[in-house]
Amino acid sequence: METEFAIIGGGVVGLSVAWGLLKRGRTVAVLDGDDGSFRASRGNFGLVWVQSKGMNQPRYAQWSQQSAAIWAEFAAELGENTGQTVPLQQNGGYDLHFSEETLQATVEKYERLKAQLGGDYPFEVLGHNALRKEEPHIGPKVVGAILHHQDGHANPLKLLLALAADVRRMGGRVLTGKTVTDVDRPDGFRISCADGTTIEAGKVILSAGLGAAQLGPKMGFKAPIRPQRGQVLITEKLPKLINRPSLIARQVDEGGIQIGATNEEVGLDDRVTQPGLSRLASEAIAAYPALAKAQLVRSWGALRVLSPDGLPIYQQSPDMPGAFLVTCHSGITLAAAHARLLPDWLEGTDAAPDLEVFGESRFAVS
Amino acid sequence: MNPASPFLELEQGPRVSVTFDGAQLELPEGANLAAALLAAGVDVLRHTPVSGAPRGPFCMMGACFDCLVEIGGVVRQACMVEVSAGMDIAKPRGDADGPV
Amino acid sequence: MDQFDLAIIGAGPAGMAAAQEAAGHGLRVVLLDEQARPGGQIYRDVDRAGSLRGDILGSDYTDGRRLTAGLRHDGIRHVTGAVVWAIEEGFRISYTREGRAAQLAADRVLIATGALERPMPLPGWTLPGVMTAGAGQILLKQSGVLARRAVLVGSGPLLYLIAAQMVRAGTPPQAMVETQTTADLLRAMRHLGGALRGWPYMLKGLKLLAEIVRARVPRHTGAVGIKVEGDGRAEAVRFTSRGRSQRIACDTVFLHHGVVPNTQAARSLGVAHRWNADQTCFAPVLDRWGGTDVTGIFIAGDGGGIGGAKAAEIAGKIAALRIAELAERLTEVERDGHAVPLRAALDRELAARPFLDAAYPPCAEALSPEDKTVICRCEEVTAGKIREQARLGCLGPNQAKAYGRAGMGPCQGRYCGLTVTALLAEANGRTPDETGYYRIRPPLKPVTLGELAAMEETPLDKAEKEITT
Numbered sequence: 001m002e003t004e005f006a007i008i009g010g011g012v013v014g015l016s017v018a019w020g021l022l023k024r025g026r027t028v029a030v031l032d033g034d035d036g037s038f039r040a041s042r043g044n045f046g047l048v049w050v051q052s053k054g055m056n057q058p059r060y061a062q063w064s065q066q067s068a069a070i071w072a073e074f075a076a077e078l079g080e081n082t083g084q085t086v087p088l089q090q091n092g093g094y095d096l097h098f099s100e101e102t103l104q105a106t107v108e109k110y111e112r113l114k115a116q117l118g119g120d121y122p123f124e125v126l127g128h129n130a131l132r133k134e135e136p137h138i139g140p141k142v143v144g145a146i147l148h149h150q151d152g153h154a155n156p157l158k159l160l161l162a163l164a165a166d167v168r169r170m171g172g173r174v175l176t177g178k179t180v181t182d183v184d185r186p187d188g189f190r191i192s193c194a195d196g197t198t199i200e201a202g203k204v205i206l207s208a209g210l211g212a213a214q215l216g217p218k219m220g221f222k223a224p225i226r227p228q229r230g231q232v233l234i235t236e237k238l239p240k241l242i243n244r245p246s247l248i249a250r251q252v253d254e255g256g257i258q259i260g261a262t263n264e265e266v267g268l269d270d271r272v273t274q275p276g277l278s279r280l281a282s283e284a285i286a287a288y289p290a291l292a293k294a295q296l297v298r299s300w301g302a303l304r305v306l307s308p309d310g311l312p313i314y315q316q317s318p319d320m321p322g323a324f325l326v327t328c329h330s331g332i333t334l335a336a337a338h339a340r341l342l343p344d345w346l347e348g349t350d351a352a353p354d355l356e357v358f359g360e361s362r363f364a365v366s
Numbered sequence: 367m368n369p370a371s372p373f374l375e376l377e378q379g380p381r382v383s384v385t386f387d388g389a390q391l392e393l394p395e396g397a398n399l400a401a402a403l404l405a406a407g408v409d410v411l412r413h414t415p416v417s418g419a420p421r422g423p424f425c426m427m428g429a430c431f432d433c434l435v436e437i438g439g440v441v442r443q444a445c446m447v448e449v450s451a452g453m454d455i456a457k458p459r460g461d462a463d464g465p466v
Numbered sequence: 467m468d469q470f471d472l473a474i475i476g477a478g479p480a481g482m483a484a485a486q487e488a489a490g491h492g493l494r495v496v497l498l499d500e501q502a503r504p505g506g507q508i509y510r511d512v513d514r515a516g517s518l519r520g521d522i523l524g525s526d527y528t529d530g531r532r533l534t535a536g537l538r539h540d541g542i543r544h545v546t547g548a549v550v551w552a553i554e555e556g557f558r559i560s561y562t563r564e565g566r567a568a569q570l571a572a573d574r575v576l577i578a579t580g581a582l583e584r585p586m587p588l589p590g591w592t593l594p595g596v597m598t599a600g601a602g603q604i605l606l607k608q609s610g611v612l613a614r615r616a617v618l619v620g621s622g623p624l625l626y627l628i629a630a631q632m633v634r635a636g637t638p639p640q641a642m643v644e645t646q647t648t649a650d651l652l653r654a655m656r657h658l659g660g661a662l663r664g665w666p667y668m669l670k671g672l673k674l675l676a677e678i679v680r681a682r683v684p685r686h687t688g689a690v691g692i693k694v695e696g697d698g699r700a701e702a703v704r705f706t707s708r709g710r711s712q713r714i715a716c717d718t719v720f721l722h723h724g725v726v727p728n729t730q731a732a733r734s735l736g737v738a739h740r741w742n743a744d745q746t747c748f749a750p751v752l753d754r755w756g757g758t759d760v761t762g763i764f765i766a767g768d769g770g771g772i773g774g775a776k777a778a779e780i781a782g783k784i785a786a787l788r789i790a791e792l793a794e795r796l797t798e799v800e801r802d803g804h805a806v807p808l809r810a811a812l813d814r815e816l817a818a819r820p821f822l823d824a825a826y827p828p829c830a831e832a833l834s835p836e837d838k839t840v841i842c843r844c845e846e847v848t849a850g851k852i853r854e855q856a857r858l859g860c861l862g863p864n865q866a867k868a869y870g871r872a873g874m875g876p877c878q879g880r881y882c883g884l885t886v887t888a889l890l891a892e893a894n895g896r897t898p899d900e901t902g903y904y905r906i907r908p909p910l911k912p913v914t915l916g917e918l919a920a921m922e923e924t925p926l927d928k929a930e931k932e933i934t935t
Contacts, residue, residue, distance in 0.1 A: 034861055272908055298878070301907075373612065375611055401609035421592065424843070426597065
């Protein structure tokens with residue numbers, strides 16, 4: 001099989017990039033794993049989020065802002081094309097605080113970032129009473145919140161579904177159940193899979209999440225990616241209880257309250273644990289006491305795809321020109337940017353966004 | 367015994383008052399709540415949050431979660447609960463407005 | 467946290483027999499069960515109901531009192547009303563009892579969680595008034611509640627048992643709509659040898675049938691095109707039998723086409739399962755002692771493969787012998803000696819099974835439902851949606867779950883899992899083993915956030931969350 005672009009990884013990141021390239025008339029083949037693969041696309045929290053990102057790298061904050069700003073239009077287009085609505089609410093989101101000290105410290109960090117961004121960082125601080133007007137179910141232990149107006153949340157599974165449908169509709173070839181074992185470049189790229197499938201491609205994009213850690217070095221990348229476990233809870237469907245999402249909890253469009261997430265360095269272990277569940281439940285109840293009576297119906301562990309500094313990596317291979325590493329922790333937030341802005345960078349056009357700071361040169365050789 | 371019920375009860379024991387969605391019912395004390403409601407002629411215990419479809423007990427063994435009711439603010443399986451005096455039973459939250 | 471040599475999940479025949487056997491060899495045993503009284507589903511509430519309506523239910527039911535009596539032993543702690551929602555390494559078992567979460571620890575765990583009714587997604591199966599045949603039996607056993615106007619739909623011995631019990635109670639079913647055909651029976655004849663060895667079962671079956679015939683309950687075999695009709699509740703069953711389209715009015719429909727292992731707890735521990743083509747279901751891979759590929763985890767009874775109550779009892783004892791040996795309460799020689807007569811008895815119990823599996827196969831139209839039929843009762847996902855998801859590249863049920871929510875509801879896929887696997891396997895031209903099953907995770911049953919939070923030991927440090935959101 002021959003294609004202009006081969007994308008290794010059929011999660012939200014890979015499919016978003018595929019979607020953008022297909023829209024430009026490129027031929028694209030996506031190689032996707034199997035039903036049991038580690039899939040951050042199925043386990044993420046679903047925030048389209050700006051605040052707290054890029055505290056030490058304003059360009060990352062800005063990149064997240066750029067994506068959030070074009071997300072609604074992107075979601076609407078997917079919905080129109082496929083008939084699969086992607087629920088999205090961008091009415092702001094909270095960082096809830098249980099102590100004045102942490103609230104104040106965070107506000108100071110945000111103020112610094114805001115200055116670096118030329119003032120484009122629309123947040124406000126709500127004290128307990130102001131917050132209670134917005135969120136009548138907020139608990140007494142919450143001293144206040146930072147409401148960031150560029151934040152929101154989406155249904156990440158509907159996004160995945162709509163992308164899967166639209167990529168196919170536009171003629172993208174998606175090969176499922178594939179494990180890529182090797183990528184070499186005798187002339188163009190040749191991608192070999194465990195089941196014997198080979199694909200010839202003009203360019204290759206590695207967006208295989210944690211899989212990039214193994215494949216990346218074969219393609220000339222450092223790919224210093226590690227897993228970090230997040231356990232997530234979801235309750236039975238409830239009447240409206242939470243208006244805006246926070247890092248602690250959000251009410252999903254189907255009615256359940258989603259609660260997250262732990263940050264655990266446990267390698268490739270995506271199990272849930274009773275202590276993890278209890279910790280998250282306790283925090284959620286502190287934020288919204290009415291949740292004490294809610295039934296937890298499901299929980300899961302998913303593995304974040306993290307670089308050492310938590311920022312995305314966008315890098316063309318120095319050894320294999322035409323091979324690109326595209327990986328990030330925030331595949332949902334950045335989906336719109338990956339679909340609409342990244343293709344220019346992949347094709348090296350004049351409109352390419354400046355992604356210099358996301359290159360691998362930032363990782364010192366150890 | 368409720369002659370309007372599609373179900374027949376073989377034995378008659380002491381009964382206690384409970385309410386289901388505000389209506390008073392006399393159910394056998396200590397009986398399986400789902401069975402007692404069926405025998406009392408109550409066959410719709412909830413409406414689904416997805417489509418609003420009516421549902422009643424299905425498996426009677428705690429596996430299907432179709433007989434969910436709200437007791438004391440907590441949603442529970444009626445087939446896993448015993449009838450006790452004064453029980454205030456309601457269709458689960460999220461039910462009133464249909465899909466939430 | 468209390469520590470035991472053995473924790474047994476489920477107080478049905480396998481769990482009760484295993485508890486008695488293990489305690490008899492000196493093990494400290496905890497038996498956790500969701501019900502208020504022991505018996506499992508087959509002997510549900512037998513201590514109470516056996517004396518009230520033993521005549522209707524028959525001696526196969528009242529026989530369960532022999533097992534419940536065996537639980538009165540100093541080495542057994544029977545925790546009633548305990549809903550187990552997590553089994554973790556160690557083993558640490560979390561459960562809810564009387565609205566509170568609790569935990570205990572055990573060196574080994576025997577999963578004896580029995581069977582579930584095979585999901586039977588037919589048009590109208592979600593209507594109030596439609597229940598499983600097992601539910602009908604539970605209503606009768608535990609509560610003495612009988613359907614006045616019921617139609618029994620499906621196939622298999624349990625259908626005849628409940629029909630006969632309804633006859634004895636004076637409320638015979640309106641009709642039996644049976645899906646098995648004469649061709650199925652002929653195919654089953656190749657297992658006749660086994661059937662003859664298992665003759666007591668066959669004889670019981672014939673007696674039940676005679677009771678049903680004597681009560682003039684109409685039987686319609688080879689039924690196809692079955693649907694339950696009704697506006698807001700079940701009002702009639704429509705079907706075609708022997709070329710004739712029929713509609714039978716009723717208030718209650720009892721569905722049944724076999725039972726399948728309840729694999730939730732075992733799957734949550736990562737126990738390997740394999741497709742059993744004869745029984746059209748997944749079953750855990752077990753060694754001859756009920757041991758799994760997860761060290762310390764054992765399975766006995768219908769949860770390990772459908773064999774019925776008597777076989778479950780024997781399998782429970784066999785597993786207990788191995789566990790007692792591992793706990794150094796028995797030598798290998800003693801263990802094997804005790805096991806010899808049990809294995810012989812188990813062979814006899816299972817002899818008729820291949821014949822029954824072949825003579826009463828699952829209802830084909832419920833294994834591959836029409837597009838419009840809801841297959842996930844919780845999230846109301848149709849068979850057509852699953853087929854559509856297969857076209858979007860879903861190889862297995864976990865991607866399908868992500869795409870369309872099948873299996874995400876509170877039942878956690880118990881009543882859609884096998885259907886989703888079957889639909890995807892069919893659509894993708896792959897085997898059920900290649901297709902796989904839902905990843906089952908705690909909580910095995912819903913638990914309130916309040917209960918979970920009450921188990922929290924250390925206060926939260928929220929600050930660390932902010933790095934990676």
